[in-house]
Amino acid sequence: MDNNKKKWLYLVVLSLIWGSSYILIKKGLVGLGPIELGAVRIIFSTIFLFIIGFKSILAISKPQWVWVAASALTGTFLPVFLFAYAETEIDSSIASILNSLVPLFTIFIGFLVFKISFSRNQIVGVVIGLIGAIILIFQGANVNPNQNYFFAVLVVIAAICYAINANIIKSKLQEVSPMGIAVGNLTVMILPAVLILFLSGFVEPSVLEDEEVVTSLMYIAVLSVFGTGLAKILFNKLIHISNAVFSTSVTYLIPVVGIFWGILDGEKFTLIHLLASGIILLGVYIVNKNRK
Template structure:
């Protein structure tokens, strides 16, 4: 069951980066991030209402933490990054989630970390350095700096994964996902109302098509995938759950290449080094 969820999640999340790219054709990164949260929250709203009164008051702060760090901030950070970064490379950098899940678990939640796992983290960071800070010319290098937004997002993902595992255990996956989104959805909606989203929807060519891509992104990559990921965390470990990042880069790069993105040799080198680090972290004892 766990491996089936890993494959499904990799396919869903691996496709999310090209969907972000398609949505950014019309909408700004802020509009896309807010819209993604609003639609995802709406999709799971019936489940949130059903579970609203079942939550212990002491757990709301952790649901808010998961909502902000596992959903809200990453939605904006990935959108900002992909205004200048190829979607395939965004998918590669997402692999850092596994490394930061371990680091956060060790630093804040008392999980053990061996020297071999520490080596894997160092290797992963080295791969990130190769991918982000290697380029031909200042313009390309400046674009690659946008990868740092994704690095920050993966740190947030790592914190959220540990919050779910250690502070929200015993709750059903759909309850965690829907209630976490409920804590951030209304804020995203208020912000969306201050943007040019509705004007673009009425007057900009291709706006409805871009909205369709964002809706698919929100429903599948955010709402449904979040439920599956939280379920995976509960039936396995945070580290095993984050191993979805092995397959996500492959799917993301495939979509990027099919869409005409140019991926250079050093990008592949950085990807291999990052995944080697993730492999060592997951295999080490």
């Protein structure tokens, strides 16, 4: 298969994997608490990536490990727990849409922290995207008065974390391989994750006698292997055979998959939700329109 066909295949597969992550988190929360879910997800992902790419971390120098640790904190550790807590109150489809704010925050933080320049169009795109997010959150609160949509702020914070991570990788870790960054991230996080799981009391043998817990663990195992491990590999390959602009197209498709799973699971999705989603994606499109 030539690279032109491969890149479209990778794009579709990535959209399906990442778009399905939010419903898997929701199902995982049936038998697990957000702390337990986050810790288990990190541990499962670490095991998988260690098996396929442990040698890649040998090339990371001591100075680079500081930035690998910063990347781990902002790119995986904090978002894993933030999304888990957020979905205890808000719908998985809303979480998937709000995560589309990542490219907008990437531009904003890149300028503020890393002094990366941006255009007037990108400022307009950021503002439009944020307006869409505000509409989405308020409409979600109106449609689901029994849910605490203050928790939607946690998804926004996670999106900011992802944006910080993107700028760290771009500015500080260009010489480290994508696989090295992924495995290095999890190397840094594995001990804190094990400690958190131990302190949560989840390691008690009686816990695994609960059928809901076992089922939730199966969902999180799928999420860890595919949503974290395999997706990282595919995304790195996508960038290699295409370019950054094409790769960011996955941002537009993830919410479509997330909304599909949410509706299938009985979540409410109105025309105003759809309008707000369109506004967010319009902002993302404007931001990425002339990026090289």
